[in-house]
Amino acid sequence: MSAHKISKSQFLKGLQCPKSLWLYRHRKDLAPEITPDKQELFDTGSAIGELAKQYFSGGVEITNEYWDVQGAVEATKSYINRGENIIFEATALHPIDGGYSRIDILKRVQGSDEWDLIEVKGSTSVKDYHYDDMAFQYHVFHAAGYKIRSCQMMLLDNTYIRIGKIDPKGIFKFEDITPHGLAKQAETEAVSGQLGYVLERKEEPKISIGAKCFAPFECDYRPYCWAHVPDYSVYDVFQKPKAEEIAKLYGLSLEKLPRDVWPSGNKALDLESYLNGQELVDTDNIRAFLSELQYPLYFLDYETLMPAIPLFDGTRPFQQIPFQYSVHVQQAPSSALEHKEFLHQKQSDPRRTFVEKLVQDCGTQGTIIVYNQAFEIARNNELAADFPEYADSIKSINDRVIDLLVPFRSRWLYHPNQKGSASIKAVLPAFTDLSYDGLEISHGGEAMRQYGAFMSGNLDASFWDALWEDLSAYCKQDTYAMVVLLDVLSQHRETQG
Ligand code: SF4
Structure with missing residues (x-):
């Protein structure tokens, strides 16, 4: 057997790039930190795993530490010998290449010596990299002597709607990917064998950067290899x-x-602007855009939660739940800005109070300016479907929306410092001395994560006041940024780049 044991996650790392696996095993000094976002992914995965166990009654679990592979292999065999039918974290070791696999669920085919491999994933559809994942598990279990009947993915069903307690039988769906797992056996076997040799090398493999650094996942070692x-x-x-x-x-x-x-296209414009250091300005289109606006102007932005396991009755896995908005209002061109906001501060479904307050705060006339209208309009349509008594008011809000992203995405106004991005986080510092630096919460993912911790009861009450302050500052910055960027556009209505 190879001197190196390789887990499934290490195999997948090595499949993407052998150097990544080598760095993982030999350069602990480069190990990436576990960011709060990554930790949240792990925690969500664990919660989904626990729910999956409830789907199968009477299962037993292998609880050996992750490093005790041999112990886990023996515990699995002993459960099988005593007639267990469902084993969580069942473990097998490949007798030659040292690959080992801990399958989420090993399920005996009733009355036979065959088994189903079941892998639980917190996604709603099978992704290409799941085939590699399952191919490796099959490769190991098959070589370890197990008769495998099928390879199943256990996924979240996004048609499931929560009513009361989460129903494990309702929230999951299964997809049989056996043919895909089998089709990849030759490749899996070859790569598994090669990775053992890669790990035996003393020197770092000489592998160039490339497209593989991004797919299927952005590699942890980009700061090192891409310096x-x-x-x-x-x-x-x-x-x-x-x-x-x-x-x-x-x-x-x-x-x-x-x-x-x-x-070609926008990328050529970006490059031209970057190389000659000059802004792009299309005054005709800027003027046409500005002429659409009608006062009072409402600059509106939402923050949402997107829990994998629905938190509230009537919601689905990964449904976007709006919990906060900020709106800056300008009644006339030279009038002072007013600011209104909503932030749900209770551990309950925020949507009804969100929509009630939104309808009040958006008035009935004037343009509603958002940045990337697809997002706010989609949330509004979902709210209208779930709260039909507000459908007419929400429709009239949608009818008044204008997207401030359009002039920047269309390169009617572009600054070389945007470096190809029309995101508000790139545009704002390119044209002004404002940015999101210095804010405790500086991107939507962080707002979602921190609010999610509060909503699921994982944030101590002593931190709540600070959270309200940080969320409020962040969302307010988004709408203030739109006010400023509209002003920037206005200043460019006459200039020619
Ligand atoms: S950054 Fe790219 S080259 Fe470096 S280890 Fe990762 S995938 Fe390989």
Whole structure:
């Protein structure tokens, strides 16, 4: 057997890039920190795993520590020998390549010596990388002597609607991916064998950066391997596989890129602007956009939760739940700004109070300005469906929406410092001295995570006041940023880039 035992997650790391696995095992000093976002993913995965166990009654669990592979293998065999039919975290070890697998659920086919491998995932559909995941588990269990009848994915069913306590039989769905797992056996076997040799090497493998650094997941070692890559490089103006080709031919720097291989469309405009250091300004389109606006102006932004396991009756897995908004109101071109906001501060469904207050605060006339209207309009449509008594008011809000993203996404106004992004976080500091730096909460994912901790009872009450303050400051900054960016647009209505 190989001297190196390789777990499933290590196999998947090595499949994406052998160097990543080598760094993981040999360069502990480069180990990425576990960020709060990653920790939340782990915690959500654990909660889904616990729910999955409730689906199967009478299961037994292998509880050996993660490093005690041999102990877990023996415990699994002993459960099988005593006739158990459902084993959580069942473990097998490949007798030759040292790969080992802890399957979420090993389920005996009733009355036979065959087994189903069941892997639980916190997603609502099968992804391509799940096939590699399952192929590895099959590879190990099969070689360890198990007769495997099927490979099943146990996924969250996004048609499930919570009513009362979560129903484990209702929230999950199964997908049989046996053919995909079997089709990948030759590749899995070859890669598993090679990874053992990679790990035996004393020197770091010489592997160039490329598209693989992003797929299926962004690699943890990008700060190390990509330290030499310019802040704005060919990887920012081409799709990743194309960028890899271009980088091999012409290098990473945009300054050296021959004109005949430039990208097309917006990416070409971005590159032109970057290289000559000049803004792009399309005054005709800016004027046309501004002429659509009708006072009073409402600058509106939402924050949402998206729990994998629904928290409230009437909601589905991963449904977006709006819990906060900020709205700056300007009655006339030179009038002072007013600010209104809503933040649900109870551990209960925020939606009804959200929509009641929203309808009051948005008035009945004037343009409602958002940044990326697809998001707010989709939330409004969901609210209208769930609270039909407000459907007419919500529809009239949607009818008044104008998207401030459009002029920036369309490059009617573009600053070289945006470096290809029209996100408000890129546009704001490019044109003004404002930014999100210094805010305790500085992006929507963080707002979602911290509020989610409060809502699920995982945030001590002593932190709540600080959370309200941080959330309020963040959401208010989003709508104030829109006020400022509209002013920036107005200033460019006459200038020519
Ligand atoms: S950053 Fe890229 S090259 Fe470096 S280890 Fe990760 S995938 Fe491999």
